Amino acid sequence: MSTLPQKESRASTACPGPASTQDLGSSCDNGPERECSRKPDQKLYAVGDASAIFSSGSSYLSSRGSIIKWFWDSAQEGYRTYHMDKYDEDKNPSGIINLGTSENKLCFDLLSRRLSQSDMLQIEPSLLQYADWRGHQFLREELAKFLSFYCKSPAPLKPENVVVLNGSTSLFSALATVLCEAGEAFLIPTPYYGAITEHVYVYGKVRLVYVYLDSKVTGPDTRPFQLTVEKLEIALQGAHSEGVKVKGLILINPQNPLGDIYSPGELQEYLEFAKRHKLHVVMDEVYMLSVFEESAAYSSVLGLERLPDPQRTHVMWSTSKDFGMSGVRFGTLYTENQDVAVAVATLCCYHGLSGLVQYQLAQLLRDHDWINQVYLPENHARLKAAHTYVSKELRALRIPFLNRGAGFFIWADLRKYLSKGTFEEEMLLWRRFLDNKVLLSSGKAFECIEPGWFRFIFADNAHQLRLGMQRVRQVLEGKSQVAEDPPSSQTQEPSSQPR
Template sequence: MLTTGNDTVLSKRATKTANTDEFLLTQFEKAEANLFHAKDNPEGIVNMGTAVNRVMEVELIERLTKPDALRFEQRYMHYFNNSGLLELRQAVADTLTRHLAPDNPVSPDNLAIMNGAGSCLDALAYTLCDPGDVVLTPTPVYTRIFTDIEERGQVDVMPIVCKAVPDNAEESFRLYKETVEDKILETQSAGRRVRALILVNPNNPLGDIYPPGLLLDIMKICAKYAIHFISNELYSLSIFDEDANFQSVLSFKDIPDPERTHFIWSMSKDFALAGFRTGVIHTCSSSVMKCLGKIALYQCTPSLIQHASATLLSDKAWCDDFYLKINRQRLRDRYSCCLARFRGAGITVRKAKAGLFIWFDLGPYLRSRTKEDEMDLFQEILKRGVYIVPGTQLYCEEPGWFRASFAVSEVELEEGLKRIQQVVEERKQKGQVSWSTY
């Protein structure tokens, strides 16, 4: 570490950031450096760990390369409204209204555009919280929520632990309103201020959808304690279970505390455009919007990309009747393939309804249910050429659960599943199984 006298070159917070080893980023870089390709690199790594939707890439490229999408104009050379181009905010408002809140129209005036959902979380941490405040979120959950809130906002994220139930995958990791309120009271009794609660709905990694009644109960609890409720709905247009009953927070008519209720969405997951860095915050609070409009200067999405995003969303025939419809069907097919293969191999799976992931239990194939043995199995699977995410890296308390993305090409999916099954079968044959409960 470079020093000048008694001082380091970096600030304390920068030193912490620079020296933090982030598991998902590290493994992503390893996979990218040696990606599987059926012809060019058949021994490479099948990346089923990164949250990227690849089932509609060809169709997206075809649409984006039409003359009206990535089209350069003189106006894109100049400054623009930091909160986002009106054409994109209007297109997002119309899309969210059509699909999530048809009886409760979304206004573009309540939207702020940021460069990705991570930036949205960072901006809300700055806007809503003071350093040392607490944000709660149910776990297991996407790891970056902790980083996005904590890193620059200096806010502490604490888990509301949802536990596995032995021999009952469907009841495992359920969230209850009583658990939420108990965690709030426990944290407050320790002298900490709970400032916000983040709910990922549909859930990553579970693929679960929270019942509307539970959402309302949690919003009421947040209102009771003057806590901001943030609904992270990144996978809300990727619901592949035709019987699912999803209700966006945008659609509720009587929100208990509108000033403290906020919504996040992006183009990264539903539209497979993580590289576009286009995230959205919806809020009905004029105070929150005023702050977001100013700090958005540091987290803007380029205007050329905003125009391309608006073009996709405004093309209703392509967006609604083609892209979203086919995307859901392909996600359903890939998930069904994964589910059948894992269950056929005797692997326990928690049924998903939305998103890009299958959440499955390899605990019986650990020597013991410890984080160390979970990581040993992860490394064994990685050496076989598949990157999946160990559950403890997603704040799952019970070692042995893993998250795999099925939103990859059919060739990658087949190769990845084959390699995972090979590792499991070899452990069975060697007697390297515990069959232990939690």
């Protein structure tokens, strides 16, 4: 749960206003009004500095190796603890319920049936031999068709612009390494998926410049944690004033952990900003098919009529989130810049995907009938039911949250449980949850500027959601104990989910 040290950054005297109320930003009710929480010296941006993590490392490791080990020792504490004490209904009923890791565990039944069909089992010599490091041609062709269809691209996307790697983690590392010199940086709006800090630093020693967003709603057309070009400009100029060269902008759409979906107009503004400053844009669209509310319209950057700077726009997608297959370790890059594609493909000799898995993925992605008629409708229905359940539980506790219809997470405001409103209190609350055998992700792990925000993952089966939320309630009501199986009368069970 640790985060990187930061340099001091530009101050602001603006007040973020109340945290708003339940269902923050759209439909609001029942939330506690709060006094202004932004201090006069609160920062609008910060530059992450991994080199300042520690004063001495292991005598057996290089300084780089010591930093890599630090990420494991500190940043992944909760995840490691969970894996040593996983909940199991029969073998370990007092184990940890994981509401902290963003995985979709709702559709194993659908996936196992499809992946067990006979068309998935073909083996031929080429699948067991070295292939083009970009990925097998048949998979890149299917990915180009798949992305053309689901991203609604105005023209067919090209297989030669597709590169295949073993997951988005490798993609972030590869792109950071080939786009930036050591010590250079990407802009990234906060809160954001915090592991990106590690992904871009471990290989390339690339830094992040945090563009701090807060929960203030300033008018009828604004929302909590809203990204604007003005905020990007302030962070960019601030980084330059500190001697940090910024080479790109990382955007996650739909956003993790907020669940926000950028409109086509917003995307165009961010891309125009990047073009003005000759910045690369890395678009992470791994949740693009996990928009479960019909009213939440999603637009891929690949669906825009015109990209302001196509040579500096690079799009990532994987099956980890949208298809609940994070263990398969597959990710893809789409870029029109052949220099970038070749450089990333060269690193695929370290991050390649087996031929057998590539074949199965191609078979899966070409089956539009199954995807459109079976998987997506049922996945969306299950996500919506699970989201509805956790939302009702949070409302019952009078906890404000962002009510979005995308992703697997709810961004919830637990600031009323922090008497002084500090990150130290936030960490203590996080540990109280973990001690009561429920893993959540705290706001500091996402570089949130406001202490007290937590991410709740809801894409899990009904029994574990019910038990996890009971354990959350116990902590917040000061009745911490390890519950093994709550009586069904105490809490409503989500419907339409597999057990």
